[in-house]
Amino acid sequence: xxxxxxxxxxxxxxxxxxxxxxxxxxxxxxxxxxxxxxxxxxxxxxxxxxxxxxxxxxxxxxxxxxxxxxxxxxxxxxxxxxxxxxxxxxxxxxxxxxxxxxxxxxxxxxxxxxxxxxxxxxxxxxxxxxxxxxxxxxxxxxxxxxxxxxxxxxxxxxxxxxxxxxxxxxxxxxxxxxxxxxxxxxxxxxxxxxxxxxxxxxxxxxxxxxxxxxxxxxxxxxxxxxxxxxxxxxxxxxxxxxxxxxxxxxxxxxxxxxxxxxxxxxxxxxxxxxxxxxxxxxxxxxxxxxxxxxxxxxxxxxxxxxxxxxxxxxxxxxxxxxxxxxxxxxxxxxxxxxxxxxxxxxxxx
Ligand code: KG4
Ligand code: ZN
Numbered sequence: 001x002x003x004x005x006x007x008x009x010x011x012x013x014x015x016x017x018x019x020x021x022x023x024x025x026x027x028x029x030x031x032x033x034x035x036x037x038x039x040x041x042x043x044x045x046x047x048x049x050x051x052x053x054x055x056x057x058x059x060x061x062x063x064x065x066x067x068x069x070x071x072x073x074x075x076x077x078x079x080x081x082x083x084x085x086x087x088x089x090x091x092x093x094x095x096x097x098x099x100x101x102x103x104x105x106x107x108x109x110x111x112x113x114x115x116x117x118x119x120x121x122x123x124x125x126x127x128x129x130x131x132x133x134x135x136x137x138x139x140x141x142x143x144x145x146x147x148x149x150x151x152x153x154x155x156x157x158x159x160x161x162x163x164x165x166x167x168x169x170x171x172x173x174x175x176x177x178x179x180x181x182x183x184x185x186x187x188x189x190x191x192x193x194x195x196x197x198x199x200x201x202x203x204x205x206x207x208x209x210x211x212x213x214x215x216x217x218x219x220x221x222x223x224x225x226x227x228x229x230x231x232x233x234x235x236x237x238x239x240x241x242x243x244x245x246x247x248x249x250x251x252x253x254x255x256x257x258x259x260x261x262x263x264x265x266x267x268x269x270x271x272x273x274x275x276x277x278x279x280x281x282x283x284x285x286x287x288x289x290x291x292x293x294x295x296x297x298x299x300x301x302x303x304x305x306x307x308x309x310x311x312x313x314x315x316x317x318x319x320x321x322x323x324x325x326x327x328x329x330x331x332x333x334x335x336x337x338x339x340x341x342x343x344x345x346x347x348x349x
Pocket of ligand 1: 147149150191193282283284285309
């Protein structure tokens with residue numbers, strides 16, 4: 001995409017419990033990325049408390065913007081456009097980032113680019129640190145597995161900004177299943193990383209949890225495996241009183257990873273994809289990364305750990321491609337708490 005107009009984007013992200021700002025050039029070269037995590041604030045509730053999240057965004061948003069500009073050694077006058085997450089996410093959290101971005105766009109006389117958070121996760125694989133060697137861009141057609149706390153879906157990307165949803169979860173998202181199983185096992189919030197940590201000391205073959213293959217569809221289902229863990233936990237508690245938490249975590253993780261990996265590989269073959277892309281918070285999972293990295297059939301793009309979970313660099317990357325291809329937002333746009341990728345405008349022909 002060397003023919004697109006160059007632009008330096010300042011991007012904001014506040015869809016859930018991270019307040020983030022980044023500065024990125026041409027959708028790829030990352031100049032700075034600041035993430036203020038609210039993890040400790042929500043840990044006592046065992047999950048994200050929406051009103052606490054929005055109020056913390058109000059406190060963090062300006063310092064995060066100032067830090068991102070300072071880290072990039074830039075002033076507001078050296079930015080070409082403002083990108084911001086419009087959705088999906090928590091309405092009260094999204095409002096804070098969107099209003100800050102509108103204020104910046106209005107005050108600086110810059111274009112505003114509203115970005116879909118899921119598209120952001122996908123574009124995290126375009127990002128690299130400025131000053132380092134430029135890695136090759138993901139090539140289309142691309143099979144994209146999106147696995148986050150709220151979404152699990154397979155999309156075929158035939159071009160920039162162009163998605164064909166092949167399937168998605170019929171119930172829990174993969175990240176949600178990790179979070180719920182963590183709670184069942186008495187592991188701390190956030191669930192994904194603590195299940196992964198416990199699983200590292202466990203035997204993934206000790207328990208056989210069900211794999212929902214949902215033959216002849218590209219859909220997923222993770223509520224069965226979660227319920228199966230619940231029954232096993234109750235059984236074990238009744239019998240011995242103690243829980244082999246590490247083995248349960250490892251066996252659960254193995255069941256989820258096997259389905260995500262195999263279905264993505266099958267879909268890539270079936271639809272003639274050149275490469276595979278994995279994105280979203282669950283792409284930080286070591287077992288999932290290992291599964292994809294161990295195969296040699298497809299080149300796989302998985303972002304570095306810092307870009308797997310929520311950040312603004314990915315919003316700047318997606319925002320750049322939207323901006324460069326003419327998708328600029330009006331200053332009166334609202335947040336979009338529910339906003340599937342399938343409802344986005346594709347790349348103009
Ligand atoms: O993308 P993300 O940061 O936020 C959403 O857009 O949802 O994803 C958060 C999800 C949570 O469910 C979290 O438990 C999961 O990603 N997650 C992980 C890991 N790190 C984060 N799941 C499994 N293993 C991990 N290492
Ligand atoms: Zn996310």
